[in-house]
Amino acid sequence: MDDESTSNRRIMGMAHAFGSLVRNRRKAMMMRQDQLALATGVGRRFVIDLEAGKPSCQLGRSLLVAKALGLDLAILASDACSQSVTAPELPDVAEEEEPDGYSIRIL
Numbered sequence: 001m002d003d004e005s006t007s008n009r010r011i012m013g014m015a016h017a018f019g020s021l022v023r024n025r026r027k028a029m030m031m032r033q034d035q036l037a038l039a040t041g042v043g044r045r046f047v048i049d050l051e052a053g054k055p056s057c058q059l060g061r062s063l064l065v066a067k068a069l070g071l072d073l074a075i076l077a078s079d080a081c082s083q084s085v086t087a088p089e090l091p092d093v094a095e096e097e098e099p100d101g102y103s104i105r106i107l
Helices: 003-028 033-040 044-051 059-068 073-082
Strands: 095-097 103-105
Touching: 003 044, 003 059, 033 044, 033 059, 044 059, 059 073
Parallel strands: none
Antiparallel strands: 095 103
C-alpha cells in the first residue's frame, strides 16, 4: 500500500467524520441546512458538501460553520491528534545565503 493512497484515505475519513459531527450538531440544534447557511454566510450547497464529507471544502468556511454550531476547535483538534496518525517524513529544504547575510529557503 503506498503512502499517497493511505494519506488520501485518512483525509477522506477525517472529512467524513467532521461532516458527520457538523450534521449531528446541526440536527441537535433543530436547524435546517438553509438556516445554518444563512446564519453563517455560506451557501446551502456548501453546508451539504461539508456534511457529506467533501474533503475539498474550504477550511475557513468549515471552521466558521463549526464555530456557529458551538463546536470548539481545540476539542476537534485534540480528537484528531488523539488518533494514532503519524505524519509523513518530509524532505529537507535547501537554504541559500543571500549577499546581505540573510538566508532564504528554496521551495
